[in-house]
Amino acid sequence: MGDERSEHMPIHAEQDHCPLCRSRHTILYFEDRNRRYRQCLDCLLVFVPRCFWLSRSEEKATYDLHQNEPHDEGYRHFLSRLSNPLLAQLPPQQRGLDFGCGPGPTLSSMLEEHGHRIDLYDPFYFNDPSVFDKKYDFICATEVVEHLHDPDREFTSLFEMLKRGGWLAIMTKLVIDRQAFSRWHYIRDLTHICFYSRETFAYLARRFNAQHTFAADDVILLQKH
Numbered sequence: 001m002g003d004e005r006s007e008h009m010p011i012h013a014e015q016d017h018c019p020l021c022r023s024r025h026t027i028l029y030f031e032d033r034n035r036r037y038r039q040c041l042d043c044l045l046v047f048v049p050r051c052f053w054l055s056r057s058e059e060k061a062t063y064d065l066h067q068n069e070p071h072d073e074g075y076r077h078f079l080s081r082l083s084n085p086l087l088a089q090l091p092p093q094q095r096g097l098d099f100g101c102g103p104g105p106t107l108s109s110m111l112e113e114h115g116h117r118i119d120l121y122d123p124f125y126f127n128d129p130s131v132f133d134k135k136y137d138f139i140c141a142t143e144v145v146e147h148l149h150d151p152d153r154e155f156t157s158l159f160e161m162l163k164r165g166g167w168l169a170i171m172t173k174l175v176i177d178r179q180a181f182s183r184w185h186y187i188r189d190l191t192h193i194c195f196y197s198r199e200t201f202a203y204l205a206r207r208f209n210a211q212h213t214f215a216a217d218d219v220i221l222l223q224k225h
Contacts, residue, residue: 016049018042019194020151021203030181034190037181043203045151046175046195053149054190060124062191063102070106079107079171082142085215086169087114089223094137095119099158100144101126107140135163142171146192159208159224168210168222172196 017024018040029039035052039045054062068075096118098108103125108118119134120126139158148154158168173186175197186192201220205212210222 016047018045019047019149020045020155020200021207022152030178030187032182032187035187037187037195044175044197044199046181046197048193053193059147059191062189063124066102066104068102068106069104070109072106075106076110079110079142081216082140082169082171082219083107083110085219085221086138086140086167087111089167089221090116090138093117095134096138096140097121097131097134097136097161099139099141100147107142111140132157132161134161136161136166137163138167138169140169142169145170145172145196146186146194148194151194155204155208159210162224164224166224168224170201170220170222171218172220173218174198175200 016026016038018026021040021043023040023042025041026038027041028036029046030037035048037046037048040047070076092115094116096111096116097120098105098111098118099121101108101120101122103122105120105126108120111118119128119131119136121128121131139162141158145151162168173184173195175181175195181187181195186195198214201212201214201222204210205222208222209225211225213221213223215221
């Protein structure tokens with residue numbers, strides 16, 4: 001991209017530490033007309049420095065535009081890429097959490113149809129902090145982890161909420177390489193601020209003593225030991 005920098009891209013943004021592993025070994029990975037993207041050399045997370053984040057009200061206004069409804073068969077089919085491999089691992093009548101469920105919870109309904117009990121949490125639409133004091137057999141986060149402001153703290157909380165042997169099921173698009181990243185539609189959504197690779201999920205598995213499996217290109221299952 002050259003050395004040209006606009007006024008809204010301060011040089012100090014390049015000094016940000018990794019929000020996942022807190023390493024200061026980060027490099028400029030890519031920049032476009034809106035933001036900079038840095039990569040951690042330790043966990044390989046690609047992240048957007050805080051100075052480029054939307055305000056909370058701007059972030060919610062973007063989410064309010066989403067048209068995902070429980071009766072939408074296309075949306076249910078999309079979510080089935082996560083629900084099917086997760087259901088294959090679950091014994092009957094498990095207790096789960098749909099973390100970041102959004103304004104129209106759908107995955108929870110799909111899992112309840114198979115006999116599981118599901119709690120809901122979303123910081124904008126179902127802000128029930130009591131879920132953080134509970135223990136779950138499984139937690140789902142579909143199209144959520146790319147929005148996390150503090151993934152270090154938030155992944156720590158999620159794994160603490162999981163019972164031993166429990167499952168964390170994640171759906172998010174994965175970073176491939178810098179060339180693909182430059183053309184990626186995923187970075188055009190300004191609410192997306194964290195971008196993970198297969199190596200990043202291997203790091204998370206090591207850190208939280210879990211086994212990880214890629215059930216699809218964008219679906220990751222982590223089982224807590």
